[in-house]
Amino acid sequence: MRGLKKRRRIQIILLAFAALVLSTGLIGYAMRDGINFFRSPSQVTEAPPPPTETFRIGGLVEAGSLKRGQGETIRFNVTDGGASVPVTYTGVLPDLFKENQGMVGTGRLVDGVFEAREILAKHDESYMPKEVVDALKEQGVYRDPSVEGANGS
Incomplete structure (x- = not known):
């Protein structure tokens, strides 16, 4: 009787462990496409990711670089x-998208050109995604809008 209880406990522990491993594997498999790492333009030029990797890039839309092509x-x-x-995007841009404004795009780098499948623009005068602010501060070009507004600029 005592050996049967011990065997049953071991079976339950092994079954629980197998269920845990299986659920962890399924969660990892489901999230493989949902995890996109953020990179600044400097990081992309220093160490370009492979064309199969989807990632997010963010920064400011360079002045004078916005060109509309055929169609959208x-x-x-x-x-x-x-x-x-350089970025290409086919679709309708957000209303607040313009030059010298913050943006974040999701897509892939193919032959040195970021092919975006989604573009997000900042949504008001003071908001910019944290990753973009950190990247701009690293380069020393970040301007705090709350300070500019206080100075009357």
Whole structure:
């Protein structure tokens, strides 16, 4: 009787462990496409990711670089002050998208051009994604809008 209880406990522990391993594997498999790392334009030019990797890039839309092509294709450069990466996007841009404004794009780097499948623009005068602010501060080009507004600029 005593050996049967011990065997049953070991079976339950092994079954629970197998269920834990299986659920962890399924969660990892489901999230493999949902995890996108953020990179600044300087990081992309220093160590370009492979064309199969989807990632997010953010910075400022470079002044004078916004060009509209055939149909809904838009080309522009995104910069963090230290480097600039060409971007192409086919679709409708957000209303607040314009030159010298913050943006974050999700896509892939193919032959040195970031092919965006999603573009996000800042949504008011003072908001910019944390990753973009950190990248701009690293390059020394970040301007705090709350300070500019207080100085009357």
